[in-house]
Amino acid sequence: MTTQVAPEIPSAPAELKFGRTVDRSLVHRAAVSEVFVTDIQPLAAKKVRTAVQLPLTHGYYSDHVQRPAVYDALLLLESGRQAAIAGSHAHIGLSQGTTMIVDTFRLDLHGLKELMIGPEPGRLRIDTDYIGNPTRRGRYRKGKVAQRYFIEDTHVGEHEMDVLFLNEHENDVLRHAQRGTPAxxxxxxxxxxxxxxxxxxxxxxLVGRGNPLNVVLSRAGTTDRSVTADVTPRFDNRALFDHVYDHLPAMTLVEAARQLSLLAVGEPGTTYALGFEARFSRFAELDEVVRAEAPLVRPGGGRGEIPVRFLQGDAEIAQVTVTVVSGSEL
Structure with a gap:
């Protein structure tokens, strides 16, 4: 995918700081412990550079049975989300109270070796371009976010999102228009x-987890061609539900897609998720069961892509394709 990159500023940026996290309001988090961004610097009119400290241990992002341990792809996805929203508030001019609604996203990580966890917390740098034009009143309503990820000086992946920026009233109108009733x-x-x-x-x-709190699937079933499950996350899992929501957030659906992919492959101890491509067509409502389905995959090592569909009632609400890779790459 080709994107237009904002021009660089002539002066060299200052060294990124990793000593403390930014204010939690910049990344839309209630708990300081769920903030990973430590610094934000402008590089151009619509480009920022962000520092992220990747934790060595975390109740959700570190809870995996695969060995050797690598940084969780969803941790890097969440880091990109935080970098994008923090940069939009700090340097692009989005007001507090603006919600970033993701229509589509793609995360490509280059390989497992680049994500190996070392003896110290990882230093992730994210370069973010904001692509889009403001309205006549100077407000951004939609656009693309393009990011490049570096751990230390190694380029480890890319992330792109197509997003809508809505204020609280606009978000309420959208939710009511889709449901017809308050959510x-x-x-x-x-x-x-x-x-x-x-x-x-x-x-x-069975889904690569140790703690039942982090399991988001129930009522799993298989046929000779497919695997299905209900998406039933615990609302007291504060990594997935850091604050009150009126829907299942996108990250919860991505986690469900990863877990269903591991069920589909059948080798959760040696299979890693290394990328995602997602499209969200409707909100995942809280008061109706969400069902996920994916094709059954024969274990064979190497890399593969597993498409996961999410349905609520008779309507498809999202698609998430998971890139899986065998630990034999390590």
């Missing part, structure tokens, strides 16, 4: 939404 909140439920059944939750080891 419930995660705070209206107990630990789960509808359809959850602790007795039918997928065993953590």
């Amino acid at each position: 419930p909140l995660t705070s209206d439920f107990s630990d789960h939404g509808p359809g959850a059944d602790a007795g039918r939750q997928v065993a953590p080891e």
